[in-house]
Amino acid sequence: MPRRAVINATMLVLAFNLVPLGAISTAHAGVVGSQAYALAEARGQRIDRVSAFLARDQVRGQLEAMGVDPAAAEARLAGLTDAELIALEQRINELPAGGSALAVIGIVFVVLIILEVVGVTDIFSKV
Numbered sequence: 001m002p003r004r005a006v007i008n009a010t011m012l013v014l015a016f017n018l019v020p021l022g023a024i025s026t027a028h029a030g031v032v033g034s035q036a037y038a039l040a041e042a043r044g045q046r047i048d049r050v051s052a053f054l055a056r057d058q059v060r061g062q063l064e065a066m067g068v069d070p071a072a073a074e075a076r077l078a079g080l081t082d083a084e085l086i087a088l089e090q091r092i093n094e095l096p097a098g099g100s101a102l103a104v105i106g107i108v109f110v111v112l113i114i115l116e117v118v119g120v121t122d123i124f125s126k127v
Helices: 002-023 034-054 057-065 070-077 082-093 101-118
Strands: none
Touching: 034 057, 034 070, 034 082, 057 070, 057 101, 070 101, 082 101
16 A cells, blocks of 8 residues: 555656646747847947046046046946937047047037936036
8 A cells, every 4th residue: 555655646746746837938039130239239339439438537537527427427328329329439539549638628528418418417507
């Protein structure tokens, strides 16, 4: 009789182990097109270039002097649209290689305007 009880217990355990098999969800995969991948890669590169610019000591100093937290500006950078990123990157690329104080102030001003329009800061309403 004990052998029969062991077999019944084993069958019961196996039966309960089969119950969750119907609840297992399946993974769905899709193909990412070349264009979508290229656009995502280009956006990531733009964000990296603008982040590198914002990481410079002069730019951080100007942002802090104008009351903008560099961490907030960096966090908001990811929320910019592609058009805003392109415009900002073009403005950065127009700067001379050595960079002048006036050019740095200009680009910081452009960044501040973008942050103001997007609603991250309230710099110009305080004036």
